[in-house]
Amino acid sequence: MVRQASSFRTKRASTTSTAASVQFADEEDGPAEEDVSSRMEKGLLSHEESRKARGQKGYTKEETRIAGFSGRCSESAYAARLHCESLCDVTAWRSLDRLVFAFRSTQYQDLVISLVSLVMTWRLGNQYERKDVQIPVVSMLISSVAIFAVFTKLVYSSLLLWYLQENTSVGPEVIFPETVLAALRIAIGLLIVLFGTLASSKIARMKRQRKTVLLIGLDGHGKSLLVDTALSSKASRGGRKGALSRGEWEINPTAGLRMHELRKFDSFWRIWDMSGNGRGRALWPFYYGSVDAIFFVIDASDLTRLGVAKREFLRMAEHADVRRKAPALVIILNKTDLPETGRSGEPSRITSSQIRELLRFDTLSKHFKLHVQSASALQGFGMDDALQWLTNHLSGITAEENCVTEFNKFKLQNSHKDAKRRYLVFRIVGEKIELTDEGPEDKTWEDFIEELSKDEKDGAYGLFDFHTEGPDGRILQKIIFVAWTPDSLPIKAKMLYGSSRESFKSELGSGIAYVIQATDVSDVDEAEVTEMVVKGR
Ligand SMILES: Nc1nc2c(ncn2[C@@H]2O[C@H](COP(=O)(O)OP(=O)(O)O)[C@@H](O)[C@H]2O)c(=O)[nH]1
Ligand SMILES: [Mg+2]
Known part of the structure; x- marks a missing residue:
């Protein structure tokens, strides 16, 4: 109201002095004091000039509040306001004021609504644990609101930019960044909506x-x-x-x-x-x-x-x-x-x-x-x-059929005369556990560990036919199962090996005397393993 009243005052003053000051400006080098103020009243000053003419480095708090000063767009809107004010076009001034207000209030609206949509989709996804909610429908509704908000924002921005271009001396150097910013915000908003919709369709698929x-x-x-x-x-x-x-x-x-x-x-x-x-x-x-x-x-x-x-x-x-x-x-x-x-x-x-x-x-x-x-x-x-x-x-991480038959042969091999195997190595290949390597009888524990750890990006399950001398001088023979999951293993593979271990072991059935879960060679130190077997721990 204060500014409105002052603009009327400006108008009254300006009607008497306009003609003279324009002439004066034509005769002088550079814009004289009167010239500037009269041009300002006519709305002919550029934004920079109007700022200079007001002798201000920035805007006062009051001006900032009124003009919805936030970012370049509001600055140019403010220039447009000055322009309207100087023309004393109260209707235009008011509508622009409303437009600025609308712009300011919707500046982050699209982002906020899209984020709210995302959070709500996520929350509903969690709630779904307990309630039978039609997630996709709800999410579509939220997304529609978000899209509507983005659309409204687009209309507001275009209207404002159009108004500024039509009615003020604000040039493309101000308008252009504003347009880019608006487009960017709209793009981000749409991306978030798209992401929310994708997430909800994933939830729907999981539900099925x-x-x-x-x-x-x-x-x-x-x-x-x-x-x-x-x-x-x-x-x-x-x-x-x-x-x-x-x-x-x-x-x-x-x-x-x-x-x-x-x-x-x-x-x-x-x-x-x-x-x-x-x-x-x-x-x-x-x-x-x-x-x-x-x-x-x-x-x-x-x-x-x-x-x-x-x-x-x-x-x-x-x-x-x-x-x-x-x-x-x-x-x-x-x-x-x-x-x-x-x-x-x-x-x-x-x-x-x-x-x-x-x-x-x-x-x-x-x-x-x-x-x-x-x-x-x-x-x-x-x-x-x-x-x-x-x-x-x-999800189908199962052992190939030959894993069990090979293991059965392996555990009974000592009662046969045929060529024996010292170890078997199994790995997860795709969705199957396969027998990938085996070592002949003359291989050692060291060779076995080397075989298990040869690929640092892959884990393995190994079975070793361990022989050692017991305290009473008799040969002890035990089958040792080593689940090899080094720290360097990608997290997904680590989880697969970790969670398939028990099911794989139970699929192999009885015959495994010891299970060692190793992430490092120090976990499979031969001396310690020997001690474990000898002491029967
Ligand atoms: N110490 C101990 N007590 C448990 C455990 N799980 C359940 N309980 C107790 O066992 C009792 C029966 O549990 P509940 O879940 O009602 O058994 P349900 O009849 O099989 O459903 C409760 O008092 C529990 O606190 C556990 O893991 N450890
Ligand atoms: Mg119960």
Whole structure:
């Protein structure tokens, strides 16, 4: 209002002096004081001149606020304002003011809205773990809003630039950078929208490929708590960071079943957490025919009910639907945080190798993909590893058939007279684990390690037929499995080798005496390995 009033004043003053001052300007060298002010009133001054004429280095705070001073565009808009003011074209001045305001308020609007769209798509993707939302539709709506905002911005910018060009002395040197900036902002906005849409279509694709897991086991063995650790975002990062505090794990027994959806390892998972009490067990078979995997939770410390767990497991494994569908079977050996031995030194929990034996893995492995996963729901580990193993299994990292036959020959070779092999080396090639190298009998441990580590960008699994003299002078012969994943391995390969290790080992079956996970040659020092074999550790 203040400036508006002053512009009226300028107008009144200028009507009397314009003609004289223009003449005066023609006669003099360089613009005289009056000349400049009269030209200013007529709006004939360039932006620079008008600045000089005002004797200011910059704009006052008030001017800055009014003109929406931010960046060159507002500066040129301000020049246009001066121009309108001097013409006392109040309507134009007001509309320009509105335009400047609109420009200022939409300056980052496209970016902000696109970013909001992106964040919301991402948030919804996470929420999808729990709610059945039509992500693509919602994302399309958000993207449309973003596109609308970008479009509005385009119209505003063009209008402003057009207005400036038409009505002021502002030249292309000001207009051009503004146009480039506007175009750049629009391009960034559109890119972000495009990215959001792509992300949402990926989510939709993953949703179609959702995998279903049936979580069963006796009551109180920790199924529900395991799901909770997988769902808790802290735990989903893996490791013991996900450990639950005491208050979090006081949960009630599951009545009937619970269904959870979560997103992990680039997949959507649906987990049926079943009740494990007598009545609840009757519900299990209804799901056998429609799941990709069955996770059977066993409380490693519940030795008294081990027999019941075994009975239920075998009953499940022999069910017609399970035989027909052949889902992956994962034994989750829970509560491994509890001590291994009791007060008087007797074992107080079962180990993974004991569980393999108890549940007849040797026979069952002919029909199913089997895996044992140690876990502790309380400390927040195990469930993620099991899901990771399943991801790899379902994505098809499997051993070539000859791996098992070659291993069987290898472990029985000492009872034959044929040429023997000292080691076998397997690598992941594409989506298969293949036997890539083998060493004749005269090769040494050193040759074996050299073979494993020959490509620093690739890992390997190695089997070595280790012979050494025992303390009583007899020859000890053991098969040693080395999982070689050096630090130099790309992260994806590291994950593949890490997560396929257990399934590969269980596919090979029994006969492996020792497992060494090595990331460096110091982990496979021959003297230490010999000591391990001699001492039977
Ligand atoms: N120490 C220990 N206790 C656990 C663990 N997992 C579950 N529990 C406890 O076992 C009890 C039964 O757990 P819950 O998840 O309800 O078992 P569910 O019946 O199989 O679903 C709860 O009191 C848990 O706190 C674990 O890993 N370690
Ligand atoms: Mg439960």
